[in-house]
Amino acid sequence: MLKKIAPALILALAFCLPANAAEIEKSIMTGGAKGTYIKIGRDIAALGRECGQTLNVVESAGSLENFIGVRNRKNTQFGIVQNDVLEYLKTFEANDAEIQKAVKGVRIMFPLYNxxxxxxxxxxxxxxxxxxxxxxxxxxxxxxxxxxxxxxxxxxxxxxxxxxxxxxxxxxxxxxxxxxxxxxxxxxxxxxxxxxxxxxxxxxxxxxxxxxxxxxxxxxxxxxxxxxxxxxxxxxxxxxKAVLMTYDYDKKRNAYHRDSCKAVADFSSLILNNLEALQRTGHPKWKNVDLTALPPGWKVGVCVKEGMAMDYKPACIAKATPASDESGENDEYLNLLKQRLKK
Known part of the structure; x- marks a missing residue:
């Protein structure tokens, strides 16, 4: 079982930097309790826990609620949506100024699975x-x-x-x-x-x-x-295609935008460096993820690109805080990982 732990994950965690300030609240909007989205969200939250970062996994009605939630819901930096949500909103919500403002501000973090x-x-x-x-x-x-x-x-x-x-x-x-x-x-x-x-x-x-x-x-x-x-x-x-989306945060605007951009960069780095681990231990749909399969119409966020840099190091916190939504599905894997890192 220990052989299944990805070297990239160990390296990513080993080079994490200690946090200098209180952790910003972070959330990912997913889907129904029995659906795939919420399980994907829990897998991402598990990565964050190993870096000492808390990611709240929020149950929702699905794509439309998630899309608007990332724009309007406090401390919600991530959402999983279907890529046709953009076309839907441009077609059926063209006269809603607030929604069109959100359309202009959303960014793709990573494409997921079909x-x-x-x-x-x-x-x-x-x-x-x-x-x-x-x-x-x-x-x-x-x-x-x-x-x-x-x-x-x-x-x-x-x-x-x-x-x-x-x-x-x-x-x-x-x-x-x-x-x-x-x-x-x-x-x-x-x-x-x-x-x-x-x-x-x-x-x-x-x-x-x-x-x-x-x-x-x-x-x-x-x-x-x-x-x-x-x-x-x-x-x-x-x-x-299901996509992981975020918002176009401006680090110069205020502290919330700066901290949220950092959170997006951190989780971009964690997912990118540990995709193989997710494919082995996470939901089976991770095996179908192709991070190069960007759907048309979506722009990649600046904060996402920051976290994708080769020399980027996510800011890890010494002690993990339990996430608000834990499935227990990855407990064995996480316990083995902790034992391995202590050696």
Missing amino acids: EEVHILAKSDVPSLEGLAGKKVAIGVKDSGTYLTATLIMDILQIKGVEKIAINPDEALPKLQAGEIDALFYVAGAPAALFQGDAIDGSKFHLLPITEAPLLATYIPSRIDAGTYDFQKSAVDVVSV
Whole structure:
């Protein structure tokens, strides 16, 4: 087990600098309690704890809430969102001056992993265009599924859809009972909601998503045959990339901006230097992270670039403060790491 500890992590921690002032409060906005975002956030917080830095992991409704939260929520420097949130806000919130101000100020920290767009529909709905005039569950407001479903149907100009704003886990039994015709769900395949034998493949199927107008915003992808018990053939769909975002802090503006910029630089350095450790011990989706796969439309923050410098050393604090959200999933790894560093 000790061999799995990344040398880069040990080096990063060994060269951390002692803090000269009280630690600024830091938070990352994620998603629901059972989702992937919150687990990714906990992995990042675990890195911070080993550097003696506290990162509060905040549960949320998802991408839209996270995006606005990084702009408006106090002591919230990080958020995980889907990359199509920018296109959604420019399209549907173009007249909201505060939101457009946030759009101009957000910055990407790192691209993360792709999430497939699942549309589970009755077998008599042959395509996306077939959703016209149907009842379709699109996720709760402010969630990533909600914004992707709304944007896709707008791009393709699908008319007359009765949009039902409920979570996918609420929508699935309604679909099976015939109360709705389809549901959207944005999640990395295989999505736990669709696993098992509860979905009848003779009654329901995943819609292909191959329409050319979508490719300006989304990534072509494929859900392989047999990913789900009800799905016998491969289905071509699109994916949206989850990204770790931050804000364009100005160190010359005030103490909060200066300290927040330092926090962004510190965590940029920790993630960059310890990606291999995250891929081995963190959530499985870390294995799909490509830090070079920057989605179009996003700018990288100045504070992020500062932390990416070869000679950058994060400011570590001698004694870690427990984070406000701890899963316990990495306790064994962290304990072994502490033992190794004492030798």
